[in-house]
Structures are given as structure tokens and as C-alpha cells.
Amino acid sequence: MEKDMTLVVLAGGMGSRFGGLKQIEPVGPNKEFIIDYSIYDAIKAGFNKVVFIIKKELYEDFVETIGKRVEPYIKVEYAFQDMDIIPPNVKLPEERVKPLGTAHALYCAKDKVNENFAIISADDFYGKDAFIKAANYLRENDEFCVIGYKIGQTLSDKGAVKRGVCMEKDGFLTEVIESKVERINGVITCEPLNGNPTYQVEEDHPVSMIMFGLNPKIFTAIDERFSKFFEDHKDDLETCEMLLPDVLDDMIKNKEVKIKVIPTTSTWYGVTYREDLESIKKSILEMIEKGEYQRSLWSDIK
Numbered sequence: 433m434e435k436d437m438t439l440v441v442l443a444g445g446m447g448s449r450f451g452g453l454k455q456i457e458p459v460g461p462n463k464e465f466i467i468d469y470s471i472y473d474a475i476k477a478g479f480n481k482v483v484f485i486i487k488k489e490l491y492e493d494f495v496e497t498i499g500k501r502v503e504p505y506i507k508v509e510y511a512f513q514d515m516d517i518i519p520p521n522v523k524l525p526e527e528r529v530k531p532l533g534t535a536h537a538l539y540c541a542k543d544k545v546n547e548n549f550a551i552i553s554a555d556d557f558y559g560k561d562a563f564i565k566a567a568n569y570l571r572e573n574d575e576f577c578v579i580g581y582k583i584g585q586t587l588s589d590k591g592a593v594k595r596g597v598c599m600e601k602d603g604f605l606t607e608v609i610e611s612k613v614e615r616i617n618g619v620i621t622c623e624p625l626n627g628n629p630t631y632q633v634e635e636d637h638p639v640s641m642i643m644f645g646l647n648p649k650i651f652t653a654i655d656e657r658f659s660k661f662f663e664d665h666k667d668d669l670e671t672c673e674m675l676l677p678d679v680l681d682d683m684i685k686n687k688e689v690k691i692k693v694i695p696t697t698s699t700w701y702g703v704t705y706r707e708d709l710e711s712i713k714k715s716i717l718e719m720i721e722k723g724e725y726q727r728s729l730w731s732d733i734k
Contacts, residue, residue, distance in 0.1 A: 478571070484511070485510075495510075549646055553641075565579060595639045
């Protein structure tokens with residue numbers, strides 16, 4: 433019997449960068465969005481449910497724009513990123529509108545996920561191989577994993593970018609160093625966001641693009657860290673974010689989990705601003721020409 437696996441999609445920020453869901457531009461030849469390709473690849477790899485984490489106020493637009501596109505092919509559920517889901521002793525400033533971070537967003541889906549799952553961002557193109565590697569690992573293991581992209585393939589010619597640089601030993605993650613990364617005079621230079629000394633890495637050094645393979649014990653781990661997080665950030669409750677890599681880092685340090693680093697041959701593409709769209713449109717057309725995708729994406733999904 434095939435093992436149930438869920439794809440959790442962080443989509444709480446969809447629309448904000450582009451002025452609303454209905455203004456998100458397609459990247460495929462038949463008006464497919466990036467998230468269509470991710471869900472297609474996930475289905476092909478063996479995932480049989482998707483949980484979208486969204487803002488409650490975007491629910492109707494999201495269902496009409498994205499949900500109904502994929503519902504014929506995979507079970508779809510929704511979780512709402514709600515800032516009221518916090519410890520009862522915490523009171524956020526009334527003026528706070530910024531989401532509370534990726535760990536909090538994932539926690540909001542705890543009632544929707546009871547099996548091994550992969551988590552991704554709705555804004556990013558991850559590629560076939562990444563989903564296959566994640567699915568194969570989750571079928572056979574109940575530990576965590578991170579899909580590691582070659583850092584040199586995730587940089588921008590527009591300047592420095594923020595990346596989660598993976599440090600590993602014997603194939604397992606020892607630390608994720610959130611860093612500002614840039615290729616300077618042909619050398620990839622990383623400046624940790626925590627103020628630690630700058631360091632350099634090779635082109636093929638693994639980097640996390642928030643594609644993790646997890647299981648439900650992550651929800652307990654986040655829950656256990658809520659109160660301490662808000663206590664540590666009592667002076668910046670207007671802006672602080674509880675990030676998933678930080679939670680995983682803490683779990684590693686406390687020997688609560690081992691996280692396998694799985695390299696992928698997929699190329700990651702990110703779309704943050706409108707100017708990024710043309711390059712991914714071109715790349716998708718090239719992948720179609722190579723036979724990696726159908727021109728009509730869903731035509732071979734029954």
C-alpha cells in the first residue's frame with residue numbers, strides 16, 4: 433500500500449508582492465503558475481495531499497485562482513496563518529501586521545497534517561528531482577531531511593541574496609547559517625546575519641531553499657519553543673519572526689533530531705519581483721522542449 437505523504441505549501445505571502453492573487457502572472461505556456469509545476473511534480477513523485485497555508489482573508493481568491501486548478505488532481509486542504517495562534521500569555525501589539533514567520537505558519541497547519549510531509553514556498557520553483565528525492569526519503573524514513581541546492585545556482589546577478597547555508601557532517605545537517613550571499617570576484621562570499629565572521633564556500637556547497645522533509649513531531653517542537661521565543665523577543669514584538677530553520681537548528685543542538693542533507697540536481701528558480709518572471713518563463717519553455725514537462729501541464733495526470 434502506498435504511503436500517504438502531504439505537501440505543505442507556505443502561501444501566506446502570495447499576492448502581497450504582486451498586488452493581489454489575481455495579478456500574479458503565469459509562467460507556463462498555458463497560463464500555469466509556479467505552484468502548478470510544484471504540485472504537478474509532487475503528484476508525480478507520490479504525494480497525495482496538499483495543504484495550503486494562507487491568510488484567511490485571501491481564501492476565496494486563493495480557491496478561485498489556484499485551488500480549483502489543482503483540486504481535480506490531488507486532495508486539497510487549507511490552513512489559515514492566524515496571529516491569534518500564540519501562547520495565551522503573549523499579547524502582540526495591535527499595529528502588528530507582519531506574519532510571525534515560517535515556523536509559526538507551519539504550526540498553523542498542525543491539525544491538517546498527520547503523516548510525513550514536505551514543506552515548500554509557493555513562490556519558488558523547485559524542480560522534478562527535488563520532489564523525487566524528498567518523496568523517496570519520506571517513504572523510507574521517519575527522520576527529517578533537507579533538500580540541498582548548489583549555492584552557485586541560487587545566486588542573483590542583481591546583488592546579494594539571503595540564503596540558509598547548510599553545514600553538514602557525514603551527510604547530516606549540523607547547522608543552517610542564515611547569510612547574505614554574493615559572488616565577489618568569482619568567489620562566493622557569505623556574511624552571516626548574526627554578525628559572525630564572513631566565510632567563503634564552493635559553487636556546489638548545499639543551501640536550503642525551505643524545502644524540508646518533516647513529520648508531525650515538528651509541531652510539538654515548535655509548541656515547546658513558543659513561550660521562550662516570545663520571551664526572548666518581548667522588546668521587538670512588532671517585527672520578530674519565528675523561523676523554521678531556527679527551530680530545526682535548535683532541535684539539532686539539543687540532539688532531538690537528525691536531518692539528512694539530500695543533494696538535488698534540480699535548479700531552483702525564485703520569483704520575488706516582476707523582473708524575475710522572464711527568466712523562469714524562458715527556462716520552463718526550455719524544459720518543455722526537452723520533454724521534462726507537457727506543454728499542457730496536466731494532460732498526463734489522471
